[in-house]
Amino acid sequence: MIIKKLSGTFSLKQFVIYDMRSLNHYSYLTIDIKALKDTExxxxxxxxxxxxxxxxxxxxYIEDVKNNQxxxxxxxxxxxxxxxTSEEVETLKNEILKATSDLGMNKREIKAKLVNNEGTAGCSVPEYSFVNKNTKIAITGVECKVGTTTMAINLANYLASIGATVCYVEANDHGHLMQLPKRYERMTVNTDSLTYYGVKYLTLNAECHEDFDFIVYDMGVVDTKIINAIRSKCELAVLCATAKPYEIDAYERTIHLFDSDTINTIFSFISEPExxxxxxxxxxxxxSEYAPDLFDGEKNQTIWESLLIPYVIKI
Known part of the structure; x- marks a missing residue:
């Protein structure tokens, strides 16, 4: 890793405008808040x-958390x-390693620091533990365009937000995954994987020897092969559907193929009377609520909390 260190005091605003262009090949920009003369x-x-x-x-690097809440x-x-935020050398090393790791820190970790420092910013950070390692969750759709990929990525981001290690697997042939860095430039792109906001994204054929708390499989449109895979390999399964008069027949044909106690359905775009x-x-x-942001783990939080009751323990 090549490191360039700039000492002294700086205006971050001017640095971004005038100097960063010559340094944009660096993977990380680390800023000591005490070295800045900018206003908040x-x-x-x-x-x-x-x-x-x-x-x-x-x-x-913000050493004084209490005064910078x-x-x-x-x-x-x-x-x-x-x-x-740490002032202790060993803890500081660990935090830096986490911040520069593939997945980086997540929102829950930094909110916990506010609470631990008696912050008054209104942060409430529950602790969670996870029943098993590598809990497999299948997300599949009755048809195309019923929100399967959005739901799968939203779920992965929710899990990351509560402190789980999580992997999203594109277990279909759509090829959407490798299109994402074109739109989301801050994604970390590796040979056969992506990382973004604490989630690792893999294609089905990618090699990965890591353990995760959860593995979310985006299985695309359901078929007999997918149903058999869900029965034999997955602890939790979600079927995505819509319910217009010309769509509900496909749902009814599909739902009868599953064992009644193994499948949960998420309907999208449904009116209150329906x-x-x-x-x-x-x-x-x-x-589901309308979720235009692929990486919004909070939008359908109540659904995820309900589905994950057997696998997540709130401490």
């Missing part, structure tokens, strides 16, 4: 501009989770 609003403006222009990962909360809102009808007619159904 200038720092946030610089971070927003940086995220729009560059793909390097930003890491902040408000700034930290605003950095979290801008997607900056790699915030190193929700009541579907709940009365079918078992284990959920209704």
């Amino acid at each position: 609003s200038d720092i946030l403006e610089a971070v927003i501009a940086f995220n729009k222009m560059f793909s390097s990962r930003v890491i902040f 408000e700034l930290i909360v605003k950095l979290i809102e801008e997607g900056i989770y790699n915030i190193v 929700k009541v009808k579907l709940q009365n007619k079918y078992d284990q159904v959920y209704f």
Whole structure:
């Protein structure tokens, strides 16, 4: 790893505008908050501009958490989770290693630091433990365009947000995964995997020897082969569907192929009156909120919490 160290005091805003272009081949930009002479609003403006222009990962070193709570909360809102805070050398080393790892730090970790430092920013960070390693979750769809990939990625990001190690596997032939870095420049691209906000993304044929708390399989459109794979290999299965009059027949044909106690259904784009009808007619159904952001782990949080009760323990 090539390291370039700049000493002294700086204006982060001016640095981003005038100097960063010559350094954008570096993977990380690490900033000691004490070296900045910017106001808080200038720092946030610089971070927003940086995220729009560059793909390097930003890491902040903020030793005085208590007096920088408000700034930290605003950095979290801008997607900056790699915030190193320790004053102890050994702990500091571990935090730096985590911040520069493939997955980096997650939102839950930095919020926990606020709480542990008696922050008053309104952060409540429950602790979770996970029943098993490598719990396999299958997400499949009745047809194309029913939200299967969105639900799978949303779920993976929710799991990462509560501190789980999680892997998303594109277990279909759509080829969507390797298109993502074209749109999301801050993704870390490896030979056959991607990492982004604490989730590792793999193609089905990628080699990976790591253990995860959860593995989320995006299986595409359901068929007999997928149903058999779910029965033999997966602890939890979710079927994505819609319920327009010309769509519900496909759902009914599919749902009867599953064992009634092994499949949960997430319906998308359902009106309130239709929700009541579907709940009365079918078992284990959920209704998703509109989630235009692929990486929004919070939008359907109540669904994920319910589905994961057997696998996640809130401490």
